[in-house]
Amino acid sequence: MHTKTTSNNQATTPVREHYTTGIVTSQDGTSIGYRQYGHGPSIVLVQGGMGSAHNFHQLAGTLADTFTVYVPDRRGRGLSSPHSNDYSIQKDVEDLDALLMKTDARQVFGLSTGGLIVLRSALVLPTIHKLAIYEPALSVNGSTPLDWVKRYDKEMAQGNVAAALITGMLGPKMGPPIMQYIPRLLLEFLTKMMLAREDKNGSGEYLSMRTLAPTLHHDGQVLFEMSETLENFHTVQAKVLLLGGSKSAAFQKASLDALEKVLPHVTRVEFPGLDHGSVWNYDKQRNPGGKPELVAQELRRFFAEP
Numbered sequence: 001m002h003t004k005t006t007s008n009n010q011a012t013t014p015v016r017e018h019y020t021t022g023i024v025t026s027q028d029g030t031s032i033g034y035r036q037y038g039h040g041p042s043i044v045l046v047q048g049g050m051g052s053a054h055n056f057h058q059l060a061g062t063l064a065d066t067f068t069v070y071v072p073d074r075r076g077r078g079l080s081s082p083h084s085n086d087y088s089i090q091k092d093v094e095d096l097d098a099l100l101m102k103t104d105a106r107q108v109f110g111l112s113t114g115g116l117i118v119l120r121s122a123l124v125l126p127t128i129h130k131l132a133i134y135e136p137a138l139s140v141n142g143s144t145p146l147d148w149v150k151r152y153d154k155e156m157a158q159g160n161v162a163a164a165l166i167t168g169m170l171g172p173k174m175g176p177p178i179m180q181y182i183p184r185l186l187l188e189f190l191t192k193m194m195l196a197r198e199d200k201n202g203s204g205e206y207l208s209m210r211t212l213a214p215t216l217h218h219d220g221q222v223l224f225e226m227s228e229t230l231e232n233f234h235t236v237q238a239k240v241l242l243l244g245g246s247k248s249a250a251f252q253k254a255s256l257d258a259l260e261k262v263l264p265h266v267t268r269v270e271f272p273g274l275d276h277g278s279v280w281n282y283d284k285q286r287n288p289g290g291k292p293e294l295v296a297q298e299l300r301r302f303f304a305e306p
Contacts, residue, residue, distance in 0.1 A: 005238050019060070019071075021079060024102050027094040034072040034080020034099060038064025042105035043303055045071045046096065048112025049219040049282065050168070050212050052078040053207045054295055058281040058300075059292035066300055073094075074114070074230040076215045078207060083218055089225045093124065100127050107303045111279050112137060113219045116226045119259075124237045134239040134279050135252040136259070137172070139227040143254040145172045146227065149220035161213050162191040170218045173249045174276065206286070233262050240266045241302045243295065245274030252276060269298050 021033040026032055035053045037060045045056050053071040059071040070177040071082040073128065074092065084091065096108070096117065106129040110118030115136030122128050137144045148171020155164035165189045179187065191209075198208045240263045244256050260268050274291055282290035 001051075021113075023079070024095075024098040026091070026098045028084065028090070028091065029085065030075060030095070031081045032072050032075070032095045032098060034070050035060065035070070035079075037061060037069040038067055040065075040228060041303070042070065042103045042110065043107040043260045044066045044096065044103070044105045045069060046110040046114035046144070047071075047074055047077075048114040048120055050209075050210070051111075051173075052207045053205070054078070055280045057205075058290070059296055061297035062293050063300060067303065068306075070105060071101060072099055072158075074215075076218065077212065085222065087218055088197065089117060089120055089222050092222070093289045094119045096121050097125055106130065108132070110134070110136065111300060112276065113222045116222050119233060119236075120226065122240075123240050124230060128238050128263070130239045130241075130303060132302055133259075134165070134243040134295065135245070135276055136250055136255055137252055138230060138255040138259060139223065139251075140254060140258040141228075142231050143258075144223060144227065145251065146223055148172060149217075149224070152216060152220065156214065156217065159209060161210055162188045162195060164186065165191055165209060165213055166215070168213075170173070173251070173255055179225065187199075223244060230258050230262055233259065234264065236265075238264055238265070241298065241300075242266060242268040243271070243298060244268075245271045245276065245278055247273060247275040249276070267302070271295070 002273060019037045020031060021035055023031050023033050045160045047056060053073045059072050075083045086275050106127060108118050108128055109132040111134045115133035116138060118131050119131055119136060122131050152167040153162045155167060166184060169179060172293050187268045195210055242256050242260055244253060260266055271294055275289060278285055278289055279295050280287050280290050281292060
């Protein structure tokens with residue numbers, strides 16, 4: 001069944017929830033740390049690029065009145081071990097599988113590259129009964145920009161973290177639209193200042209940009225591995241909820257359009273006025289466009305359905 005709806009834009013105040021932490025061991029021995037919130041049926045939230053478990057703190061907290069919410073740190077982030085030299089998206093699938101087995105979760109949400117990991121997992125893990133995905137950026141006929149990855153890798157190899165971060169934002173058009181009109185040298189200068197400020201003052205519970213910068217390489221690899229694999233997903237038997245914002249980039253909407261046509265059991269919701277970063281915590285300085293409570297409303301509705 002295919003349906004398409006538009007979500008209303010009424011916000012509620014995110015619940016402030018405490019959490020505990022735990023660790024599971026993946027198939028290759030890698031430790032995957034996670035946060036656990038709330039009580040009720042289990043769901044797992046899988047993070048996208050340049051984020052850690054803490055970026056989902058408000059989303060998880062808002063869902064915690066209804067569900068037990070597990071939020072893993074992907075490899076190379078926070079509570080989890082570093083990436084191995086033989087990394088591929090299959091490692092992320094195995095990491096998710098280990099958490100699903102421990103928690104008995106059957107419902108999963110993924111953002112961006114995390115959405116691609118969830119999609120891939122749904123092909124091979126029959127334990128997943130429902131999956132919700134926010135703008136997975138699946139490249140269809142070259143729709144998702146991928147040419148930035150080589151430049152990013154070169155800049156990281158040269159130790160120019162600020163330049164690499166700008167490449168990782170401008171290439172896939174992930175930053176605010178105004179970034180496309182600011183001279184690159186100015187953007188790099190401002191990013192160096194931000195990195196220096198974090199180095200001096202810390203970044204609180206958020207992982208610093210310098211810490212997260214190397215993980216963009218692996219997110220780029222996920223994009224490459226999943227590129228042009230659309231037809232694989234006509235066999236997905238799980239119920240799927242596709243989510244996106246009206247203000248998001250055209251290639252993100254193209255990914256959702258294509259998946260909506262292929263997935264056999266799919267519902268789609270678009271949020272007026274939201275963009276790719278709206279799933280993350282509202283933070284006046286870091287993410288003033290955060291609206292996780294709106295996304296939580298749709299996830300609660302979808303995951304509560306029989």
